Amino acid sequence: MxxxxxxxxxxxxxxxxxxxxxxxxxxxxxxxxxxxxxxxxxxxxxxxxxxxxxxxxxxxxxxxxxxxxxxxxxxxxxxxxxxxxxxxxxxxxxxxxxxxxxxxxxxxxxxxxxxxxxxxxxxxxxxxxxxxxxxxxxxxxxxxxxxxxxxxxxxxxxxxLCHAALACYASPFDTAACAVIDSYGETGSMAFFDYRDGRLRPIARQRGPQSLGFYYMKLTELCGFDWTGGEEWKVMGLAAYGHNDPEILACLHDMMTVDGLELLTRYPVFFDRLRRLEARRRRPGQAAEAVANLAHSGQRYFSDTVHRLLSHLHDRLGSPHLALAGGCALNSVCNGRILESTPFQALYVPPAPADxxxxxxxxxxxxxxxxxxxxxxxxxLSPYLGSAVPAMDAERFAHYAGLPVRHLPGELLIDAAAELLVRGKILGWVQGRAEFGPRALGNRSILADPRRGETGERINREVKFRERFRPYAPAVLHEHGPNWFLSYQESPYMERTLRFRPEVRESVPAVVHVDGTGRLQTVNPEWNPRFHDLLARFHRQSGVPLLLNTSFNVMGKPIVHGLEDAFGVFLGSGMDALAIGDYLFIKPETPP
Structure with a gap:
């Protein structure tokens, strides 16, 4: 990139x-x-x-x-x-x-x-x-x-317009239809544009309080999570464990509908249906299945509504290309179905589609x-636009950390890291400049062997300290993507969720969600050569062209920034090793 x-x-x-x-x-x-x-x-x-x-x-x-x-x-x-x-x-x-x-x-x-x-x-x-x-x-x-x-x-x-500018100017498209689906802007929650000749022409705008962003905030709240802390991700993960609830879906369709490129509220019944949904709010001791069904039905309504809007946008402009931005563009489950459920043939979501x-x-x-x-x-657009860790910081930690450390320039570090991963170790990976946006894409990542189902559970329990239902992302070598995913699409920023091929799911249980999907990251040598080399080396040793890739943080905290942050997570969790630049820190083996 x-x-x-x-x-x-x-x-x-x-x-x-x-x-x-x-x-x-x-x-x-x-x-x-x-x-x-x-x-x-x-x-x-x-x-x-x-x-x-x-x-x-x-x-x-x-x-x-x-x-x-x-x-x-x-x-x-x-x-x-x-x-x-x-x-x-x-x-x-x-x-x-x-x-x-x-x-x-x-x-x-x-x-x-x-x-x-x-x-x-x-x-x-x-x-x-x-x-x-x-x-x-x-x-x-x-x-x-x-x-x-x-x-x-x-x-x-x-x-x-700022959302649209990022989505279109950063995209690989010369022309595109652009949709911004958000919680709110100056006057409403959505805007649509025609992008051609390097210019953005507005064609429609939502005015008023109707908002898919506000809707998903309410869904997050009803499921027992906190949208101010960005916990919408939890709803997407939990949704895979549930089933459609006809009563919930009926309430939602009664409350807000699509008319062309607008959302309309059904005023006479809105608050009555909202009270019915409030009665489904997660409470202590409530059966987990009921909450999962709420998340599943709510996600289904969200995706269907977005896809209807986008189909109307295609009818209006006719472009095969879609550039998508706004906070709602972070919904990877919805994004993964856009090319199946709408007439668009190509999708671009920037690495930082939210504010x-x-x-x-x-x-x-x-x-x-x-x-x-x-x-x-x-x-x-390359997502690697953030801060870099100074080499002198790594040297300082190597000198004073009191941990076994090896200085392994270039390919030597790649070899050692791949060997650790094949042995089932959990590796912190800090390289180059940080990613712009909410996802770790191989420069501020925690990596592990996807072939071991227990590894995913261990990371949730001992490293991330988060709920068991949260899934992990597969980073896949681009040339092998079609062999592992149905209807494979490039996903350079981990922005869409696709379905694994049934015949390979048992090979990588740590990154296959309960519904057979994975929020994948496409990796190729042009976009991130060092991460690609590590993944290719792991592939040669294991036969699997995928790695478990999750953000380098613990639940409730942002992705690490400086080395102090990285070592705080490394030393305060069950992570086994940490690669920073050319330095590899390894914890002493812990007795059983």
Whole structure:
């Protein structure tokens, strides 16, 4: 994969993109040639899940990034992922006191026909209001001190346009239909675009409170999980254990329907059906089967609704290509069925389709606004855009950690790591630059042998400390993908779930979910040569071209950022070995 670097420029104008959403704030830096120099969510450095109510322009970390990537700058363009003007209803809610702490405590405000309680809606609006009110304060101070006198231009873009820009500009398509399906933007939850000739043309927009994003938040809550912490993943994992419940599906279809490229709420019955669903809310001692059926039915309704919308989009535009973004594009179960359930023939979902990705979308919008005549070649975005671990940090830990450690340059480390994996060891893998987006793609991963079913259970129990029903992802050599998955599709960012071929499922039980699926990552030498070499070496020794790949973290924490984070997980869990750059740390064998 390329970082989509364009032809060199002498302007030395750098584009700083900021996600100013109250959740998942992020920073992106685009160079004078349009290439991506850096992109990372704030949660990684802070090690705080989703970094709620945190500015993306940290006053301590930001100066280091600007000196590293923009030291020769002669101009900055700062682009944010929201328009400065807020909608009228939000100003009214603020004036009435609904966005105040007292208003949220008392659940004040008008109950609209949406899935969430007023206090939840107004808390989000209040947090977003605060995030935008303090926009760019830290950045302004840093630029004034470190780049005095250099011109700074500030722009704000429509939120859903930023989502669309990332999905389309990062895609391998010259033309595409683009769908942004989200929780909310300036005026609603969805927007649709026609992408051609390097330009995005809006064709439809959802207005009002109807939202598939809000719906999935409510489903997550009903299943007993916390959507503020991003636990929608748990619903997808649990859904595979359940079955369709006709009563639940009937309630959902009564509440919200699809009309072309719009979602419509059935006002007369909405709150009555919502009360019926609330009666299904997970409670202590409730049978696990009932909750699994709720998750399964809720996921089924979500996927069917998205697929109907996308089929209407195809009817409208006729393009065989779909670029998909917005928070709902993280639903890999839904994504895996798009090419089967809609007329589209090719799908692209960027590595960071949720709000963190809009930082890069905003920066690219600003760049293209300043280069209207430039021709941009299509190419697939590399996800390896985040921070790297300094070599001196690895050397320091090798000297002081007090663990058996080996320095194994190049192929020697690949050989040793593959041997450990074949022997059933659980390996932490920290290489190169971190991934941009929520998934570990072979640079901040925990790896294991997929042939051992007990390994997956051990990682859940002793490494990740999470629920037993959570599945693991198979990383597969691209050339072997069709032999292992039905209707195989490239999935470079682990963005879609596909079905394993029945004849191979028993060969890799650790990565086959209970319903016979896996959220796969396609690996090839162009995209990640070092991870590909490790997987190829494991294949030669084991006969299996797959590895179990999961994010390097424990439940409830972001993927590790620095070596202190990595060693905290390594030493505080049942992981056996840790590879950092060319250093391999191995725990002493623990007696049975």
């Amino acid at each position: 390329r970082n989509l670097t364009m032809r060199p420029s002498k302007a030395r104008t750098y584009y700083l993109g900021l996600c100013l959403t109250y959740h998942d704030p992020a920073l992106a830096i685009v160079g004078p040639d349009g290439g991506v120099l850096f992109a990372e969510a704030a949660e990684r450095r802070l090690q705080s899940k989703r970094a709620l109510n945190t500015p993306p322009d940290d006053p301590f970390h930001l100066p280091l990034l600007l000196q590293e990537h923009c030291a020769d700058a002669r101009e900055f363009v700062v682009a944010s992922n929201w328009r400065a003007t807020r909608p009228l209803h939000e100003h009214l809610a603020h004036w009435l006191g609904w966005l105040s702490p007292r208003g949220i405590l008392t659940n004040a405000g008008r109950r609209v026909h949406t899935w969430l309680e007023p206090y939840q809606i107004y808390h989000m609006q209040a947090a977003q209001h605060h995030a935008l009110k303090s926009r760019l304060l830290n950045l302004a101070r840093t630029l004034r001190r470190d780049f005095p006198g250099i011109p700074v231009r500030i722009r704000g873009y429509d939120h859903h 963190d990705g809009t930082a890069l979308g905003a920066a690219w919008l600003a760049y293209r606004e300043d280069h209207p005549g430039e021709v941009f070649a299509a190419g697939r």
